[in-house]
Amino acid sequence: MTRTVTAFHSGPEGAKGNARDMRVRWALEEAALDYETRTIDFASHAQARSEGQPFGQIPNYRDGEIDMFESGAIVLQIAEGCETLLPTDPAARARALSWLFAALNTVEPTTWNLLMLHVIKPDWSDAARPSMTEAAIARLRTVSEALGDKNWLEGRFTVGDLMMVSVVRHVALIGIVDAFPNLMAYVKRGEARPAFQRALAANHADFREPQPA
């Protein structure tokens, strides 16, 4: 049985190290699980669909009978039964799940808009910029306050931190996180984990131009 994940072998430089295969790779490394990649081109939405992601994105994840998509769902699947990612204590587990979903449904919708505004969709332009920026900063401020001077959101590292670091490090590319030194340190702490480093190296190794034959 081989675990496989879809990832990009080509695309814009900005996708390298930031596409959502990274979240799954990181979780697999934290859980010490081997995997292989099925690589596609960034622009090949049809290929992404044929590889089991209905929205034409990455990642898809396969493991025996399991064939699933959405990085959040895959990371949770991997986290089940991995104490490093998801505590077995019910109260602690519920907190980790809270932060996992907060990263994806409360923080990322606002930070993604900012990335779109700055990088991808300049046509949204100046009218939307002030309120979009304000919304993202408000979310980041709450995460900063919740983190305080702790290393991780609930004291110990969990899947909630894996996802929150993934979301915050992406929007940090446009400088908006600089105003929150504890969040910048949090991102660096996540990126310093050996599992993250292995995931990033594997992501870069797959990401190469020109497209392989």
Place this chain on the structure above:
Amino acid sequence: MTRTVTAFHSGPEGAKGNARDMRVRWALEEAALDYETRTIDFASHAQARSEGQPFGQIPNYRDGEIDMFESGAIVLQIAEGCETLLPTDPAARARALSWLFAALNTVEPTTWNLLMLHVIKPDWSDAARPSMTEAAIARLRTVSEALGDKNWLEGRFTVGDLMMVSVVRHVALIGIVDAFPNLMAYVKRGEARPAFQRALAANHADFREPQPA
């Protein structure tokens, strides 16, 4: 031991029946679990924080030692051990999780922008409207295609449908789902479930003006 959920007792009419306590109430009704509400005013972000939602939103959920937030996390917590919501078969469970996260991290970020554009943030205005509309329609089209002529995304109802119906019915308020008749039927099918009807009645019963003493 009493399960409790935070919800609104007052606020704009548009929040009635659409705020995220609905998702949790619906899941609790599907799982046949009793609960009580702790109600707050829509605008009382400070009160929402003091009730255990760091971002000043609803819902927070408490059950014995468990104190958690984020409707997605709470719905998943309730779904664990409830075959109606989350199949125990590993492959089917992974599919249900995929749709749960797709609703929250792939579909809702685009539909939420449209709701903001139409209802809350008119300052985003005309520059952003075309690409935001296009993005939401593309996501809805994929859900429509994945659903096809089935009753539910994976054939049988799961927590993935509970969340996808919740997301789609909200944006349906602005008419954009009319172009997808099978999605409109899907929303009506979800809303026709007795558990949804009980959840909606309880939401409306809590939502009353003026604010109670």
